[in-house]
Amino acid sequence: MIKTDAVVVGAGPVGLFVVHQLGIIGLKAEIIDNLDKIGGQCIELYPDKPIYDIPAIPECTGEGLTKNLLEQIKPFKPNFHLNERVEAVSQNKNEWKVETSKKKIFITPNIIIAGGVGSFEPRKFFVKNVEKFENNGVFYSVKNKNDFKNKKVCIFGGGDSALDWAIELSKISDVILVHRRNEFRGAEHSAEIVKKLEKEGKLKIKTPFQINSIEGEKKVNAITIKNEDGKIEKIKTDCVLGFFGLIMKLGPIAEWGLNLEKKTIPVNTENFQTNKEGIFAIGDICTYPGKLKLILSGFHEGALAARACFKIAKPNVAYRFEYTTTSKSIQERLGVKKGD
Amino acid sequence: MAKITYIEFLNKKKHVIEVPNGMTIMDGAVQNAIPGVDAECGGACACATCHVYIDENFFNKISKIESAEQDMLDMAYEPNKLSRLSCQIVVNDDLDGMVVNLPLKQA
Known part of the structure; x- marks a missing residue:
């Protein structure tokens, strides 16, 4: 059991900055995120895309922003709990009890939901019966590449994950890369390698094709793919890997007893508290009249919630309001006060 | 202003909406609560939940598809050669009478 001043749900830019705002006023935070890395949408969706509307930073990438925020909160030594989803929130006397998918329990007076648009889950194949083969021939990630050794593997997708795994698995398995159009959206360099491997006969590429069906009784033994003119081809295969990016789902947050509006959480603009005392929502996941889904708005929301x-x-x-430029106690917390 | 007809996938129900110039096909659907367009990102070409199929006769009349939109369409449900993200199509008088078919689902 971990006791803390605040549990922050979501390690995107807004979740990171609220740790800073909590830290300078002397509050300790624990951060939980369903993804395996820090940065939220900035890292998952647009690590290399420039952002132009962070105040005083004319241009930065999602990755750069995340790095800088991590640097900024370093003095507060926050604990990150990655690859973990908050499953349940319940009242525990005057505090909240937060339980995660890894069975960790947090006791805290404050929960700050900075969950963006919810938790990321892999986008799945849409064909019939696909669920029954999930993790038994149909996969959306590679946990151990040796699981695919000497097997026939069909990889679907045109992004970096699809290209990278096609290249990697072509060394140990029989790979066919299938994509709905002729262009790949992954890194140009990877796309060139894939094409080179195809020329050398080390993997096959099938474009523009989409999946049409998965066949097999207990395990996958073939798939059919379809092109835009309706032409269908059958491919014998042992495994199917789908890399269609991530989909955002609100997930268990919907069951915490909070008021919801579509997929967002209404808050008041005085302190960004939800309908439950001690539960706050900031960033893209909160809503109020005039809400703007901008990172900079999330920073402001976090400052007030903290x-x-x-x-x-x-x-x-x-509580005493202080400036970082003049407050000795804040500077001590930041570790910048020179010893006198 | 253009009259846009949105057709639902399963029941083929038609919704005829007058969409002002400068708004997108997505705006027209969302503001009139037409089922089948989720538009989760709010029109920023950052998700694929406003996917529609454009009527063949109009496909070449609308603005050309950019690579960012192509990339997002990879994530749509059953995209085909008439697929577009409706948030990327800005309405003008030339689109009067356009028909857009909604997909079975968005994600």
Whole structure:
């Protein structure tokens, strides 16, 4: 069991910055994210795409922004719990009990949901019976590449994951790469390698084709693919790997007893608290009149939510507003105060 | 202003909407609560949940598809050669009478 001043759900830019805002007023935070890395949508969806509307930073990438935020919160030594999803939230006397998919339990007076548009899950094949083969011939990630050794593998997709795994698995298995159009959207360099491997006979490419059906009784033994003119081809295969990117689902947040509006959480704009005391929502996941889904708005929302967390975490301490430029206590927390 | 006809996938129900110039095909659907267009990202070409099939007669009249939209369409449900993301199609008078077919589902 971990006791903390605030649990932050979501390690995207807004979740990271709220850790800073909590940290400078002396509150400790634990951060939980379903992804295996820090950065949220910035890292998962657009690590290399430039962002032009972060105040005072004319241009940066999703990856650069994440790096800088991590640097900025370093003094507060936050704990990250990655690859973990918050499954349940329940009342525990005056505090909240947070349980994760890895069975960790947190006790906290404050929960800050900075969950973006929910948790990322792999986008799946849409064909019939696909569920019954999931993890038994149909996969959306590679846990251990040796599982595919000496097997016939059909890889679907045109992004980096599809290309990278086609290249990697072509060394140990019989790979066919299938994509719905002739262009690949993954890195140019990877696309060139894939084409070179095809020329050398080390893998096959089938474009523009999409999956049409999966065949087999207990395990996958063949698939059919279809092109835009309706031409169908059958391919004998042992495994099918789909890399269609990630889909965003609200997930278990929907069951925490919070008011919801479509897939967002209504908050008040005074402190970004939800309908439950001590549960806040900031960033893309919250909604209020005039809400803008911008990173910069999320930063502001976090600054206000953090102050409200202080009052709940330390009800007997008077909150005093201070500037980082002049406050000795903030500078001590940041580790920048020179010893005198 | 253009009259746009949205046709639902299963029941083929038609919704005829007058969409002002400068708005997108997605705006027309969302603001009139037409089922079948989710538009989760709000029109930023950052998801694939406003996917539609454009009527053949109009496909060449609309703005050409850019690579960012092509990339997102990889993630749509059953894209074909008439597929577009409706948030990327801005309405003008030339699109009057256009028909868009909605997919079975968005994601």
